[in-house]
Structures are given as structure tokens and as C-alpha cells.
Amino acid sequence: MTRRGARLSPARRRPRSAGTLQAQLYDRIRQAILSGALASGARVPSARAMALEAGVSRGTVDAAYARLSVEGFLVARGAAGTFVTTPLPIAAASAPAAPPEPPRKEPRARAEVRPFQVGVPAVDAFPVATWSRLLGRHARRARAGDLAGSDPCGDRALREAIAAHLAVSRGVVARADQVMITGGYHGALGLLARALARPGDGAWFEDPGYHRARAALELAGLRLAAVPVDAEGLDVARGAALAPRARFVFVTPSHQMPLGMALSLPRRLALLAWARGADAWIIEDDYDGEFQRASAPLPALKSLDDQGRVIYAGTFSKSMFPALRLGFLVVPDGARDALARVASLLHPAPLLAVQRAAADFLGEGHFARHVRRMRALYAERHGALARALEELSSPQLQVEEGTGGLHLVARLIGARDGEVVERASQLGLAPGALSSYQADPTEGRLDGLLLGFAALPASRARKAVHRLAQAIAPPPGLTPWRGPSPST
């Protein structure tokens, strides 16, 4: 009785259209259209695919499609396929049984990279052909065992390739089983917070610092102490005074985000000593360690860690591309089991073929070649932007000396960065507001712009800078609908 009773179908709940398979199919598709699940203008599956999907005959689908076409819901466009009509012939009375939920504005993937966008590498120069060849190769080569499952901490081949890469180019010595593969840096933060933090745990966070990591950690329930940075990077003495019992320190030692200085050697040693005494974890965010200006990149803080206090976080977002969403942690043995358990149950590593393709990208030298090419390209693009800014010589814009990485910092004089960023956005530009990286402005508000140059071709730098000048000092009357009132 229970088996039969449970085999209800939505059609049974609407007696109006019950009875035949065709009527049920008609009803489901119609409701999907009315509810927006099948959007206006969307292509519906071919009759053949729909027949397979719905488990009915081709003729049943044809009949349902025909009825929906007659009623104006679908329109056939020959070889192009069958589409949901635009606009739909819907009266309010024909609203679906499900609660009519208002469509929302959805953040959609940007189709194009806008000038000055922060944190975006030269995606126009990424070797897409090589990468897609490797990815296709590993998807094709997958054996049954590879499809059946994979290590939630990451595939051995990639972990080995990363360990070898870090040993050679970042001075970090780690075994492959100390490397864990994550869903980019944010996936790594989710994993770390779940495995090692209890709600309310204290943490040092650089101020200014990477705002999205700050938001992520607050969302995960950590109490963040805003620890100032100066010319030597994170002020360890201030941190120790502000939050002596913190369990975590989040730090960008190679290239401070957003200001760009490196953490000095005395500070590195002081930080390691403090963490040892406080029994705290240091999370080293080495987000763009490959792109320091120096001829040989600075070794990672982790290379000085002989007490197993540093968890090194790396990402391929900058060195390859952000949408790859592939990152990794190098984990001291003391944190390894907790992290592995969370990875296995709540934060598994991504598709095996992606990991193996990345392993080959590293192991076959494509990675090193790409990074070397990007260093040269970024030097060129940085130069072009710096020259264009110099030509502009705006009294309101004070460009700081570059220290590599993917963006320049320029202080704003007599303007609020939030307002400039908003006007720039209307002009198609995407600089970052320095103040948004600041947690505690009591010692002086930071007003400035982060100007990403890595994805900005040198030939377009001048034009982008001229448009930026309009956003900084708009001619009177250009934006009359906003007026001079301050806003965020």
C-alpha cells in the first residue's frame, strides 16, 4: 500500500490534466515555463532528448510540444530547435501552483574583464590550447577506477607535482601527503575554519587586508583583530598586544594584500616566535608569490618554519586563471588529520581530471614557462600603466612605487575612493577602493585606488587612465542625477 500510495505524480495533484502521459508531460512543461524553470527564449530539449528524459515515447513528446505550440508557449525554429516563446502569452490568472517567487537580480559571470579589475591575471595570455589539451587528455584516459572515486584530500599526482614545485621555487619542503587540494583560496578558508577553528576563536588579520578573506573568516565565526601593517608588513608587536590569545594569524608575507610590501626578516622571525609561544597557527596566504618584482622570488615564510606552525596556502587563481578554482594547503602534521577528515566529509577536492591536468601543467613545464612569460608581460603592462599615470599627473592621484604583483596602489587626495569607484564603474572601469580593505580607520582613513594592470594590455592603458581621470574629477554636469552629496 505504501509503495503504491507514494507513487504520486504532480499530474495527480492537478486532476484537470491527469489521465494520459501526454497530458502529464504537457502539464509539467507548461508549469516549468510558467514558473521560469524553462526561461522565456530558452531552447527546450529536442523531442528525442525529452522523450528519453521523461521516459515516454517520441510521439508523446511531439503531441505535447504541438499542444504547447498551439497555445503559444513554444515556437519551433526548424533546425535551430524548439524554443520557449518570447514574450510569453501569460496572464496573471495562469500563474503556477508553486508560490510565484519574484525573479531576482543574479550576479552573472562577467563576459569581459574590465580595466583595472583587481586580482585578475592576464587571462588574455593564458595558454588555453595547452590546458584544454591536458584536461581533455585526462578526462579521456580515465579508467573505471578513476571514475569510481578519488582521494578527497587531492590526487597524488598533483600533490607530488605541487610539493616538487614548492621545493624548487618557494623554498618550501613538504611531503606530498602534507599537500591538500582545495577549491581555491576560499575553499581553503572554509576547510581551515571548519577543521581548526571553534566559533569565537580570535585571529589576527592584516589591516588593510584582503577584504573577502576577512568577510569569509567572520562568516565562519572567528573574531578578527585588525593588526596594522607598516613598511615592514604585519606589525607583530601590535598584534601581540591587541590579541595575545589569538589562535590564528592570517598574513600575506611575500606581497602584502593590498599594499604590496614584503614581511621583513625580523618580523618573520618575531611572528614565528610569537606563534610558537601562543600555540597559534599562521596561515600564509601566498596568493601571488610567483609575481614578485625581484629577479628571484622571495622564499615563503613557510620555509623558515621549523616548528610546524605555518599552514601555507597557495592558489592557481593568479598563476593560471581564477575560474579554475584550484588551490592547495601545505599542512604541518599536527593539523593534518583534522583537515583530512573535514576534506573527506564536507570539503572534497575537485574533479580528478582537473587535478591531473594541473599536475601535468606543472610537471611538463607549462606552468614555469607561463609564469616566466607573465613576469615579462606584467613588467610591460605595469610600465605602460605607470607611464600613463605619470602623463596624467593628476594632483589628486599619488601613485605608490610598485612592488610587483598584479596591481598598483594610488592614494587619492581630496576625493573619496568609494565615490570614484562608483563613477568609474559607470564608465566601464573596475578599480578597487583601498578603504574597502581597511577594517579599522581610527588611525586615519585610507583613500585610494587599486589599479589592476595584469589583464590590461599596454596599448589600452592610456585610454583607461583618461577615463579614470573623468571618474576622479568629473566635469560639472556630467553626472547631474547624483549631485555632490557623499555616498558610500
Added chain:
Amino acid sequence: MTRRGARLSPARRRPRSAGTLQAQLYDRIRQAILSGALASGARVPSARAMALEAGVSRGTVDAAYARLSVEGFLVARGAAGTFVTTPLPIAAASAPAAPPEPPRKEPRARAEVRPFQVGVPAVDAFPVATWSRLLGRHARRARAGDLAGSDPCGDRALREAIAAHLAVSRGVVARADQVMITGGYHGALGLLARALARPGDGAWFEDPGYHRARAALELAGLRLAAVPVDAEGLDVARGAALAPRARFVFVTPSHQMPLGMALSLPRRLALLAWARGADAWIIEDDYDGEFQRASAPLPALKSLDDQGRVIYAGTFSKSMFPALRLGFLVVPDGARDALARVASLLHPAPLLAVQRAAADFLGEGHFARHVRRMRALYAERHGALARALEELSSPQLQVEEGTGGLHLVARLIGARDGEVVERASQLGLAPGALSSYQADPTEGRLDGLLLGFAALPASRARKAVHRLAQAIAPPPGLTPWRGPSPST
């Protein structure tokens, strides 16, 4: 001063070998080998790739490799490349500066699927060629904007394809922006727990139930009430009595995991009514809704949800393959913002190309075709296993009637399932122990085996069953090293 001071290199810390780039490189590679970062037998990068990686000349690498070869660390094998020597010529005295950490036993990806493995679909029959063609296509077609970033909640194309699929085949009507893409079911649990649960929140969990989800939720800090299941599925009245203030109900309505019954219609309605009154979320785990035995699959519980209480969780692990690690949630508007924020900051969706390939796999009808073929194949494989078990007619094994899905359940008479599973594992088999799915055995311990048949070719069923019989009733003396003493 600080910049210069910070630019230390690991070589500087070991004066013994400081001085030349070649000596530094030699030292780094040697230490990587000694520490296991470059494993014995591993191929090292070509001299050309290593030169790029380390930012030194080709000649420098050749010299370092030559020295390491002379010392027995590396061995050149012509065109095949250069490898770390096996075994290594290491005395205890040459241990690295880094703390010598003992190598650990690492769970490695299984190379082969073992008979009876639970939760593994027919990975031998997955259309790898089609899938890899789609994946390669989308990796190749990626434009700069696609590489620069993607929606952390999931790509629009896949969300639309899933919404259309669910409307047609599961009776679930949802807008694309209510669909969120996750790292499989476990990634979905991580996302849900972080977004909606506070530590200590109560939740109903089926008993017996999917043990890895139970472990995941306990790890995330939920207090789980073990709610019994009977022939009609989850016992809603017992749940209401056991944990009246629970904030979550985790349930497998289409095909209970592990026992296989469907949640009856009266229970579905009672559960929805209770959740409404208690202001609780129902998490519907529809892990294998495509593979119910019935000619038309049972609609999802979500299709009855007119109050926005049900969060539907789907996965492609069973309908495509587990290592894909791709799942999704259908989210009522009341939970959407919290989940989107956590996805953005702590649980981002995977690589865009994977999502777009999956969208095409659905949209071009490959998914429906594959599922239809698998239904037929699973009927065949189920039949072969059931016949082989019948032939065996072991008095200790009482096979329950199958209800579709990917495994059979057989009760064990006069044997402990944990012991049988351990002996079976030594014989190369991988049945599941029913008792491991049970949280609370006070009303009677469940002893039984879960026998996955989806990945077991019909031609191998008899042989596998005969080997299983040995594990159930081992001939005396077969495993003399263990003796008759009870163990887990």
C-alpha cells in the same frame, strides 16, 4: 633595509652549500629528495622545465643534475627522463634540516572497483568519450572573461539545465537562480551546515542512514537524533517525539539509504506538516532518484513542498560518476541569500568548464540516454547477482527484495557483518556492513551486507558470490592468524 633583509633564501641558512646558483639548486633538490617531496622513483622535471621553474640557466640545472647523479640521487633514463633513484642511497646521517616526519599510510585512489562496492555506479559503462569531448570543448572555448571568474553559486547554463531536468523528470519546479552547484553531496552538506546551522542545532537523521553524511553533520557540530525507519520510511511520529525542536530533517525519500524503501505519501505529508509547524528545514537527499525500479521514477518530496521548507540535494555521482564531485541544491528563497554568501566566501562552485560540460551533457540528451541505458544495465546486473545468491542459498544470508538503486541488502544470520566485511576485504571484495549505517542498536542490532551490483558485470556475479560465501563461512584454518576471537 627590510626588503633586502627579507630576501633570504634557504641556501643562506645552510652555509655549507651557499655561494653559487648551482649549489643552491643542488641543495634544494637534494633536500626535496631527502624529505620525500620528490619521492623515490619519481620523474624530476626535464632540465629545461627545471631551468624555467627555478629561474636559472639550463647549464646550471645540468650541472646540479650531474652532481646529484654522481652522488646517486638521480638516474637518467634517456628519453624517458631523469628519475629519483630507487632505492635511495640515504644514511640516517644525511637527514634533512626539516624535522624528519614519518611517512604515513595514505588513502590512495582505488585503481580498480572491487565487487560489491557500495555507491559506485557502472563506471565501466560511462560514455567517457562523449564527456571528455564536452569537457575539452568548453575548456578550449573559454574566453578571457570566462577565465577571469565565475559565479561561486554556479554557472547559469548548468543551473538552467538542472532546473529544466528536475521539472521534467523529478517533478521539482524551480527557477535557475534557486539551483546552487556544489562539490558533490558532501560539499553540499558543508555549505548547508555553514550557512544554516549553529553548533548544537538538533537534526533528525534516519536510522539506519547514510553513515558518511551522519559523520559529516556531527563533524559540523549538529546534534543528531536517530529516527527509526520502517516499511514506510522515516518514522515521522517518532522523530517528533525524539527531537521536537530539531531545526533540520535529513531524509532519503525516494529510496531510503541503505534499506531502499520509499517514504510513503502519508509520511511525506506528515513530515511537511511537522516541518512547517517546527519551522525546520527538510534536506531531501535524492542520491539515486534516477534509478528507482519503477517504470517512471517517483517524484521528489520537493514536488509537494508549497511552503519552501524543503532543500533538495541532488548529485551526479551516481547518474554520471563519483569522481566528478558535482552536486546541486534546490533552495527555497528563504535560505538562498545565506547559502549564496557562504558559497561565495567559503564554498565556491568548481571549474567553469566542468559545469558547462555538465550543462551540455544534460541539454544535449546524453544524460537521459545514459540513465536509460543504466536502468536496463542495472536490471540485468541486479538479476545476475540475485540469481547467484539464490543458487548459493546460504542459510546465513537472507536477501531482501530489491527496490532498485545500486545495491542489494542481505541480512546475516549467525555472523557479525563487521567480521564478514573484513574477511571479504582480504578476498578482494568490498561489501558494506549494514551495522555501520546504524546509529542506535538498542532496538535490535542490524547485521547484514550491502552488496553493490551496479559496477559488477553480470558475468562476474557468480564468482564474486562464491568468494563472498568463503568470507561468510570461512573453512576452518583458512585464516589461522586471526582465530575465532571477535573483532570489529
